[in-house]
Amino acid sequence: MVKFISMLQNERRLRALTGLDFDTFMALLPPFTGAMEHYLKHYTLDGYVRESDRAITYKNSPLPSPEDRLLFILIYLKQNPIQEAHGQLFAMTQSNVSKWVALLLTILNRALADQQVLPARTTSELATQLQADTTLIDPEAPLFSVMMAPNGQSIDPKMMMNKKTIIAAKRKIIPLKMWSLLMQLEPSDS
Numbered sequence: 001m002v003k004f005i006s007m008l009q010n011e012r013r014l015r016a017l018t019g020l021d022f023d024t025f026m027a028l029l030p031p032f033t034g035a036m037e038h039y040l041k042h043y044t045l046d047g048y049v050r051e052s053d054r055a056i057t058y059k060n061s062p063l064p065s066p067e068d069r070l071l072f073i074l075i076y077l078k079q080n081p082i083q084e085a086h087g088q089l090f091a092m093t094q095s096n097v098s099k100w101v102a103l104l105l106t107i108l109n110r111a112l113a114d115q116q117v118l119p120a121r122t123t124s125e126l127a128t129q130l131q132a133d134t135t136l137i138d139p140e141a142p143l144f145s146v147m148m149a150p151n152g153q154s155i156d157p158k159m160m161m162n163k164k165t166i167i168a169a170k171r172k173i174i175p176l177k178m179w180s181l182l183m184q185l186e187p188s189d190s
Contacts, residue, residue: 018074025070028111033066035111045103062092063100073104 011022044050063069083097112118120126
């Protein structure tokens with residue numbers, strides 16, 4: 001049973017927390033679970049080489065299911081909270097959050113690498129990916145020609161500057177400049 005099933009069932013909340021819709025989340029789950037099982041087959045949660053037969057998920061584990069683990073790391077990556085705040089969300093201490101983040105980042109990277117969808121890390125990798133992606137685009141497609149057309153002038157309203165707003169802005173800036181000059185002229189106590 002998923003610990004955070006309510007987050008998964010609400011499509012809007014899941015997208016806001018992770019940036020993924022439900023179908024994409026569920027499509028990423030099997031490779032993530034496979035990478036997690038492969039990792040736990042050879043290593044412990046702390047990263048040591050496994051000497052016992054298999055990994056056991058305890059009932060009091062803060063992240064008992066693969067869905068919880070994937071949700072945990074995706075929220076961490078999307079929201080970028082401090083570990084203390086992320087621990088409050090998942091009822092963990094900061095040190096546990098740190099341990100799980102390190103572990104799950106490794107596993108998520110492996111799952112993405114197995115699917116060959118890792119993001120590019122260098123400009124040469126990006127150029128290779130973009131070149132490979134352009135071969136998939138059909139220039140005769142109707143949307144392609146619309147999206148690649150030259151952009152016109154923005155339709156956003158222009159910010160109107162009149163004499164009153166310019167004078168008001170100058171009045172706010174002048175005292176700040178004077179204050180900074182006064183602070184420079186005062187002798188320091190050191």
